Amino acid sequence: MSGLVAFHLFAVFVGPWAAIREQTSPLAADCRRLVAPYVDALYLGNGYRFFAPEPGPSHLVKYDLTLPGGQTLSGHFPDRAARQPRLLYHRYFMLSETLNTLYTPDKNAPGRAVFDRYVRSYARHLLLAHQAANVRLTLVEHRIAAIEDIQRGKVSLADANLFEELPLGTFSEDDR
Amino acid sequence: MSALAGTVKGWFREIVADWDRFWFTPVDPATLSLIRVFAGAMLLYTHGVWSLKLESFFGADGWLMPDAVHAFHREMHTWSYFWWLRTPGQLWGAHLAAIVVFAMLTVGLFSRVVAPLAAIATLSYIQRVPGALFGLDQINALLAIYLCLGPCGARYSFDHWLAKRRGVGLVAVEPSIAANIAIRLIQLHMCVIYLFAGTSKLMGLAWWNGFAMWLALGNYEYQSLDMTWLAHWPRTVSLLSHVTIFWETFYCLLIWSKRWRPVMLILAILLHMGIAICLGMMTFGLVMLIGNLAFVSPLLVQRMLAGRGGAVAPQSRADLEGA
Known part of the structure; x- marks a missing residue:
């Protein structure tokens, strides 16, 4: 059970960490690839960048x-x-x-x-x-x-x- | 050397014990049940509104036609049952079934069955219309998923009422490890959301020079309450901007402190209701507050709703410590 929880938390963090391709480090991209099907299927790949970097037109x-x-x-x-x-x-x-x-x-x-x-x-x-x-x-x-x-x-x-x-x-x- | 090894071993043992205590302490499902009521209602409303333009958004000739959506989702692992629906009749049938599922989740009828169905439906709607989504859908999805994990219908539900009717007298609600896991996952997910919401703003000049809040409130398409007068109060605009970014960035740390938690939750209410009222996103503001409910202890929930959820359960340590 602990393993499943840890895997899920990893995916929850990686989703926004690697959400925008142009702003993603090689390490974040590699992590994203590891959990990509899970992140995509559960809609975890959002950046949560509300009004960021600043509110625009x-x-x-x-x-x-x-x-x-x-x-x-x-x-x-x-x-x-x-x-x-x-x-x-x-x-x-x-x-x-x-x-x-x-x-x-x-x-x-x-x-x-x-x-x-x-x-x-x-x-x-x-x-x-x-x-x-x-x-x-x-x-x-x-x-x-x-x-x-x-x-x-x-x-x-x-x-x-x-x-x-x-x-x-x-x-x-x-x-x- | 052996002393160092012993220290490391002891430290590691403490971490494992803390991990187990954090995740596997049984808690009363009161908080999870209350989140089910509000999240279910939000899912019901969100999808009820789709009814007004169902075919325009989900039909084969809708705004987002299948080839455009497939291009958007290229190289992604997404799935939606909407791809199976070929006729308007099938589309409406599936939609009405989903509405019934969300209604059942809200009132807590067959909760352990309808919670996974609600999660599948929520994700299917989301994966069909990329391009018409915003923060509301992100939080709806995570709440729907986590409600599947625990006994979300244990309190404030028809399930509990029916159990009482079938049993003799009051049916005790047992503290549950699954309820704790579901609540912990919501809590940590909210922390991740605010961490990225806050740190991504650090790249924006307007959050440093204090005018970011003007750029949000002065946006005509978002504006639902005319706050243009705030242009004459630049220091207030700056204060709102700075408090927002500090609150978001440090939420993931301060929300765990018993002393700071009430402050962080009061700021959550002010910020999200401000977004709801001034920027026309009532649903988004409310759904973020539903996520924040995970930080309200089951004991407090029971006290607030005393008499509505049956007998007060035996209190676990996590209950008493405010989760």
Whole structure:
């Protein structure tokens, strides 16, 4: 029994220790390999880096749909007005945050394929859900207002200057 | 030389004895049972909310289509029964079954059977939708797993009530080694979580210059209570930032001290309720507090809930020492 407990505790520690590949030492990576199936199966491989290294900007996904009749429909998620209860809002928020986490500008980077699949997955879902002809997706970064600017009354938290857009592409029925 | 060997041997023997005492002292399952009630309710709510958009998230044409999830999980050892479900009918059937399991866990009906089922269901939901998850799901998973290990339905449950009805008079709840192991694992897991939460912040300038809390509270998408006025109170923002990182980093040490434990738990309540109310993460704030409940002694739980869980069990040493 002691052996099982010790093994589990080792896995509990190694999970967050080796959670982020780019920040993991060779020793931590070796330890992770020893317990990888166990850590993955029990969902122990989380970094627990809540608001670390520091709280950053938030991200939204904007979509512009063209419907079969030519009408257009636009929206974004997370949408504070549309998603209740709050937990559901947070699920959509995590969809957009995950897209940003996966994003890398280098199209040949190892993780880029996962990002591309996620973008296509979101696009296909929107196309099917709305029976749309095409959809244009944009990742929007919402920077946090500097505390000095708020003190001086220069900006609000939702000031238009705090938003920056990254076009993700236009996807059509063929991409379904 | 023999004196040195004797000292080392004695030291090693003490460590083994401490290890055995820490893990294998029977405790009353009151704390574990109370965690079952709250964790079960949180699992029920978390998965109940999925009902509102079940097919949008878990269906084959949902936000996270199978090929995207498989790419995300490449080289990982994950499993989910959702991959077996082909039709909306099957999806809803499995979902309703899971909801029933979580409800049974909450009220403590057939707890030893439904606890493992709840853990399997929780992990299956998680492994199906990477990309829609956050801290809530991490804590839900660990609580569901540890509830399987001990007699989580021994108190505050239909199981206990039914046992009393079948028996004559009060049915005594025995102290349990398995309950202790489950509680110890929750305690140590919480320590690991806070250790990494705290140390990973040490890399961030904003936690040193004191403006980190502004970056969290001033985030429009997180904000559920307008705290923008705090921008005019920079020293308060700094204090909140510094207390947070010190508390997280040293939690794994100070929570074991009888003198510091109440302070650490009060700070846990303030921090997590602050996150819950100001940053729109009520579920995450509450589930972290459920994890912290593992540091409340079974005796205190019984005293607080006297009359609701049956007779007070014979007190073990760990009970009296506050686990």
